[in-house]
Amino acid sequence: MIKIAKFGGSSVASAEQFKKVKGIVESDPDRKFVVVSASGKRFSGDNKITDLLLLVNAHITYGVDCTSLLGDIEARYQDIVDELGLKWPLAEKFEAFRKNIKKHSPEYVVSRGEWFTANLMAEYLAMPFVDAADVVVFHHDGSVDMERTAARLKDVMVRKGSFVLPGFYGATVDGQIKLFQRGGGDITGAILARCVDANLYENWTDVSGFLSADPRVVDHPRSIRRITFDEMRELSYMGASVLQEEAIFPVREVNIPIQIKNTNRPADEGTIIRENAEAGEDEHLITGIAGKKDFVSVHIKKAHMSNEVGLVRKTLAIFERYGVSVEHIPTGVDSFGVVVNHDDVRDSIYSIVSDIRKEIAPDDITMVDKLALLSVVGRNMSKRSGTSGKIFGALGEAGINIRMITQSSQEISIIMGVNNEDFDRAIKVIYDRFVRDEVIEPNEK
Missing domain, CATH: 3.40.1160.10 (Acetylglutamate kinase-like)
Known part of the structure; x- marks a missing residue:
């Protein structure tokens, strides 16, 4: 070996x-x-x-x-x-x-x-x-x-x-x-x-591997013993990283697992990162929760938008013109949003909105700032019915308003937008309800 x-x-x-x-x-x-x-x-x-x-x-x-x-x-x-x-x-x-x-x-x-x-x-x-x-x-x-x-x-x-x-x-x-x-x-x-x-x-x-939540927000969060490459990418994107993100590609392509270990505590199990969960492993519903503050969402509404070819592309081209990277694009039938990092548009957001009005001619355009994004990641969420509803319900019971919802195409993450001031509390609510006292189930693959 x-x-x-x-x-x-x-x-x-x-x-x-x-x-x-x-x-x-x-x-x-x-x-x-x-x-x-x-x-x-x-x-x-x-x-x-x-x-x-x-x-x-x-x-x-x-x-x-x-x-x-x-x-x-x-x-x-x-x-x-x-x-x-x-x-x-x-x-x-x-x-x-x-x-x-x-x-x-x-x-x-x-x-x-x-x-x-x-x-x-x-x-x-x-x-x-x-x-x-x-x-x-x-x-x-x-x-x-x-x-x-x-x-x-x-x-x-x-x-x-x-x-x-x-x-x-x-x-x-x-x-x-x-x-x-x-x-x-x-x-x-x-x-x-x-x-x-x-x-x-x-x-x-x-550090002894990945933690299921930021210890600055959640007291003594659970360590993640095993995680897939896809889950790690989702969490790393939201800032929960102990590994240079580009380091996963050379080994992932040839299916070599990565183990994160603590030099100061070598006996700790650490975190194993691999392509797929192994059969027989105990499975958590939620692998981890991560997030970032200070995003801006530009919400564009236009009747019969779905019949107009190239509308989203034209909008994204405006952001590209100003050198702005787009984080998320939540969509509806006659509307869509463009979520960007606040720092990236600090000096250009009003020029971008003005260009969208001129070139796209939307029926309405609104801007939401001081938006925080949190990502709930878990390879098993799609296998257990009602997971999304339970998460949204827990936040609603806590009086936390969800401003945006999007889900990855692989169905391993749910990304929610909340107000900056609700960010820490939202993470604590989800962690306490779905992670801290969770009863894990065996993997039946």
Whole structure:
């Protein structure tokens, strides 16, 4: 069995965290391939190494001396070296980095956080170090060349048997360093899992998997032991994420499950993410509840709308013209709404409404702001009759007005719009009624 163990920034933030990683890796011989992020925050108020390197780039761009800043970064790594008794020549390597820093691209500079961390971790784990620039191949447009990457990773896998790989970056065939988006170490781990045909992709972080609701809203929400990729996507879209969203695609396409685990509490079960629920598992009605505040809904009404070809497309083209991403489009027979993030239309909403009046000529157009969206997600909701009605009834009993309702085509989520001020209370009502005291049923598949 092959397990890919990816450790996030909080898991490699200090020598003490390095020790936890070593204990986890050595506890399972299947963990032969390790991916690490750059050292993260050691405590509240601390800085992530990646953020410090971004600041270094800013100093260089504006001609500000960054000697002190680089000294702080080196000191972070020196503390790890000293406490763990490592022999890797940090001072020599960092001096070379410092001396030539203005010759390198900003992406190269930022990538050094992962590079230094992985080199130290490789020595500590007594594993070979493999530079991501040598195996993760980018096209010049920023996409990954999966064919070349797979060939290189399989080759180094055969030659070395095990290794530590820095996440977040790779390189083009001519050696130009390229970065993934922030949180890209998760993507590196997923690509590695896919390319070496892993059985499991473990993502180690500082939480014990997904929670069924935001702990800032609900006290001690239930942990989600198992979740499908579709459910995770629905919850992540609404902000309930402990995993970089793009990291699911490389492994999902080849049906490799992901397990979210807590470096600080490795005995916790965590969350398994897979394509489908396994037969025999206990099944909850609702997997999780998530949401966001501050949306705007533009509601357009026009008689015989269904007979007018292209009306919705023309409306959406107006939003596109202003560079606004559309979140949801609830529809009726002679009306439809366009829901967008308030920040995206802060400076353009009245111009958009004016253009809609001119180009669409609606009978009526209204705007609802300070709208919150909450998504109730569960693969089993469609199997149990009356679920939607019970949810709406519970909110009605609590005096919460539902401003909008839409359901995913897969019938695994119900999205409701409520007023911002009702957001927290709506989540608590649904959680208390349908999650906290729920009696789970067996999966009969």
